[in-house]
Structure formats: structure tokens, C-alpha cells
Amino acid sequence: MSVVVKNLVKVFGNIVAVDSINFSVEKGEIFGLLGPNGAGKTTTMKILCTLLKPTSGDAFVEGYSVRRDPKKVREKLGVVFQESTLDIELTVFENLDLHGRLYGMGINERRSRIDELLELVNLEDYRNVQVKKLSGGMKRKLEVIRGIMHSPDILILDEPTLGLDAATRRTIWRHIEEISEDVTIILSTHYMEEAEKLCDRVAVMRNGKIVALDSPQSLKERIGEEIIVLSFESSDINVERLKAVSDGLTGLATHISLNGNAIEIHVKSASAVLPEVMEVLRTLRDVNVKGVEIRKPTLEDVFITLSGDSTSGDEHGGT
């Protein structure tokens, strides 16, 4: 195991930011911490990289405790923070060179590694440009390659694509996939798509707790193979009718929820359940179905289901 987290707790004043969580990450894995802002992802990451001390519990990085051997832990890690930690007055090369020196790399090793990494993310032409003149996407790329420059065993990425446009986000994902062959990655994100695309396993966090932990595929299967989405006129749909639909489909659906003007029904097989759904709808008077759609669940569906309240969609941040 590359990383083991045991009964980890972090309390700030009277706020429990991380509430006794447990997980472990295998060598070579991309492990995601997924959750809304304030779920405890960043606090967990900061404890892993020894910036914060745990209130109780412990975390082990390559066998070293963050409590007792923070220096050993830091030697194993590469970290990319949510906010930029580049020195914007220095050039691209100087930022990387300082980093290499800090991790005890010799001059030749630094030079060749910098060339290699700049080429990887197509920043060769910006080698001697001050960082303040780079775009947001370029800075992020630079931070990611700086994080892996000293060949860490574990790379910690805190919201690696926060605030980037869709195209740049995809580029960063590609680079993360490229480098993930050599390194164990723990990343936090509130973009479901990001977790789904990159992660081997995902821990869904909420209010400092891990509410689910599995591969994105299994998490999706857990809530059903398919989702039937029935959309209505807004005046036609309310909680009572949702209940009526729900009662009529007992035993056939794994989860039923209201999402705006639509009812979402999680089922094993849509084609088998759809006739029953139509039957139930017929029993309801004055209801016009505007559309029926069948789709595969996404991590977002998992997330909304796990949060247990389908009307709290606004809390989930971006996506």
C-alpha cells in the first residue's frame, strides 16, 4: 500500500473538517477524493502532505507516519496545490530549477529532466519567460510537471483543473494520464467528470466523512444500470405524484427522485420496467408526459443519490 489513512480526524475550533475517515491507496493507482466544497477533501490532502497535523488518527505514506516522520513523508511526495505556488517573478526554468535543487537533484539531472518535462507539456518555447506572463492553463501545466520533476512515489493533486476552460482541462487530464504510469496519484476534485475519467477508485466525501468508496463503474452500478427520465409540465409534477409513482414501482426501481420538472427512476433494465412505468402514469390523472429518456448513470447521479436529497443539487458546486 502506498498510502494508508486510519481513523483520521481534523477539528478546527468546533468544526469537524475530517471525521474519522479510513482508506488506502495501492501503488500505481489514481485515487480520487470527490465531494462538494467543504467536504474535507483539501484538509485530508493537507494532512497527507504534512501541512496540517491530524487531531487524532494517523496517515502513512510509504509506511511513514505523517505524525512521526513528516520529513520522510515529504521526501516521497510531489504536491500540486489548488492555488498556484509558483513564483511569478521567476522564469519557468528558474521555478523548475529551484524545485530540483530543493529535492537534491544534481545540475545535470535537473537540466535533462527540465528539457524532458517542458517538451512533454509543450512549454519548451516558454523556458525563459517569467511565469507572470503565462496563461492560467500554462501555469497549471507547469505546476503539474514541477510536482513530478523529482520523480516522487506519490503525487498529490488538489483540484488540478479548478477554474480552467474545458479544452485546457482535457489537456491537463491527458498529461495526468501520461504521467500516471510511473506514479501513484491522489487527486481531489468536485468535477464528477474528472473523477470518472481519471480515477481507478473514488472516495465520495460529504461533511468530513467518506460516504462511498469504489471504482466509478461499481459506484454507478450500485445505483442501477440505467436511468429512466420522465419530464413533465412544471404544473403537473409535485411530491405527491412522485410518491404515487414511487409506490407503483415498489421493487422495480432502486431509487426514485425528483430533479426539476423530471422524475428520475434508477432501474436494472429500462426495457423491462418501462411498461410498468407507463401503467403507473396512466393511473395518475391530468399528467402530461413531455418526454421519456433512458440514459446510463454518471458519477453525478451517484453523488446525488448518496447525498440522499435530490433537491439539493445546487450544493454540488461546478459540473
Add this chain to the structure above:
Amino acid sequence: MGELDAVYVLWLRDLKRYLRAKSRVFGSIGMPFFFLAFFSLGFRRVEFPGVEIDYVSFISPGIAAMVVLFTGVFSGVSVVWDRQFGFLREIMVSPASRFSIALGRALGGATTAFVQGLIMVAVSMLIGFRPAGNNLLLFPVLLFLTALTFTSIGIAISTVMRDIHGFQIVVNFFVFPIFFLSGALFPLSELPSFVEALAMLNPLTYSVDALRWSTTGYAFFNPILSIAVIFLSCFLFLLLSSFLFSRTEVE
């Protein structure tokens, strides 16, 4: 990996930033320059009893001390936002020890403050200051140690500050009193005895006196005493700031 590398990296980084930001050079010399210019104009015919040197010679070493005081404390306190948001976090997750980080930062800040102080001396010479004597070579040493002391004090303050809004309080209720109580502008013997006693507790008092002694030969204290205080306070505050810094968390 060598801890010295971390110290060196941080020092080098501060120096590079300093050389690139021209506005910093003028910014932190502006106010001391006006103190120097207007005080030496306004008081040029003033004679203090027992002081054998003219006022420009009297005030110039004090103004050099003012520059390293202000620049040093500011540089140290700026660790607050560097630690929360900036580049320092990158250093905090590296294998470098907290002690090396504090030391590198203190040396970097002290070096830039020292260079600013030297520039101020050059400016004083344009106004008529003529450093002389057999102890001139001690001047840069003492100036650097003073810069290191106050950068360390700035770092120590930064570890107990939550955010940068407290900076104005530090300037008004710490930096200015330290400066006015140091004997940089007038001889300590002019002060009422209880204020003079306060000045005796101020490390900058001994720096100002020793800097003045090394450039003009005039001193209030025995120079050996002043130099000993400078070395001792530099060592103590460096140790204190490293200790406080090593206990901080990044929230």
C-alpha cells in the same frame, strides 16, 4: 539532500526577485530619504551638548539603520501571505526542514535589506555625509547583522499573525517606536531618564550607536558593548523565529 541547498535556494530566490523589482528599491528608500533630507536641512545648525560631529554625520548612520529596520521587518512579515498562498507552500511540502526554511528566508530578507541600507549610505554621501576612521570595515558587518535581526523579528511576528491586515499595527506600534527610541535622530541623553531606560532595552539603539561609531568615531556606549548586543540579539531572534516558524501550520 542538503539542508544548505534549501537555505541557498530561498536566499537566491529573494535576491532574484529583488533585482527584478525596481520599484522595491525606490519604494523602501523613499521615506528614510525624506527623513534624512529634511532633518539634516532643518537641524543643520543644531549642536547637541557632548556631540562632536555635525548633524548630517549624526543622522546618516541612523537612517541606514532605519532602512534595514523597515525593510527587514516588512520582508519578514510578508512571510504571512507567502505561507498562506504563495511560493513558500511549495517549500513547506519539500523535504527541507522548517529551520532551514526560516533561515533561508531570514538571510534572503536580510540581504535585500542590507543592500537597501548600503544604497541609503550612498545617498547620504551625496548630501554631505563623509564616513571615515579605522573601523569602516565593521560597518557592513554590523549593518547586515542588524538587518538579520529585524528580518527574524518580522518572521517571528508573522507566525502569530492570522492575515496581513495586522501589518499596519506592526508598523505603527512596533516599527516606529523602535525607530524613534533608537537614538537615530537625536542623542539619547536628550531624553527624560525613564524614556532613556526604554531605549536601553531596544536592540536598534546599539546598532545605531555602533554604526555611528564605525563611520564617525562618535559613540554613546562602549563600542564593544554595542557589538556584543548586536551579535547576541541577532543570534537570539534568529533562533526564536526558527522555533516559532517550525511550529506553524498552514491552514
